[in-house]
């Protein structure tokens with residue numbers, strides 16, 4: 431038997447990222463669960479932010495933003511970035527910041543993976559501003575990339591150790607791999 435949960439979009443798990451933008455020339459970061467991939471070729475991601483967030487102002491100002499993937503050792507500062515606004519608290523000194531090809535999307539050195547994005551589309555819906563970004567470049571700490579048979583292979587998720595969130599308002603970490611994409615279905619036999 432099913433019971434109704436109301437309208438909560440109970441899709442889980444939710445990877446937690448730190449969205450970054452320069453606001454009036456200073457880097458600012460906010461915690462985001464509402465971020466996702468829209469396509470691989472071209473490489474498109476979306477971030478959905480409250481229209482009043484300080485970070486939103488910076489994305490509009492520059493037309494660029496970053497998606498930084500924190501690992502579990504950054505849990506406290508990641509949650510902090512989601513509880514204070516750059517309007518009230520200067521978050522520019524929380525991390526070592528670097529810039530890439532766009533020159534205006536601040537990225538967090540302490541995060542193992544960073545995406546640098548240019549806004550290619552945006553729209554507002556309800557109280558949200560949704561930005562679609564084309565990934566200009568993806569950065570990863572080099573110790574998480576190895577060379578195997580002439581190919582560059584990225585470390586598995588347990589090594590990257592991302593922060594996972596769920597709508598029970600708890601943070602989690604990922605478990606071990608359980609299969610290989612586009613392969614497991616070969617074992618399936620329709621009843």
Ligand SMILES: Cc1cc2nc3c(=O)[nH]c(=O)nc-3n(C[C@H](O)[C@H](O)[C@H](O)COP(=O)(O)O)c2cc1C
Nearest residue numbers: 460461462463464479480483484485512514515516
């Ligand atoms: C776990 C978590 C997830 C969040 N996800 C989002 C989100 O997807 N979109 C959003 O607009 N705000 C989200 N927030 C809230 C913002 O991060 C928060 O309001 C932040 O203070 C905004 O900072 P800013 O004003 O400096 O941009 C989240 C906060 C937390 C703790």
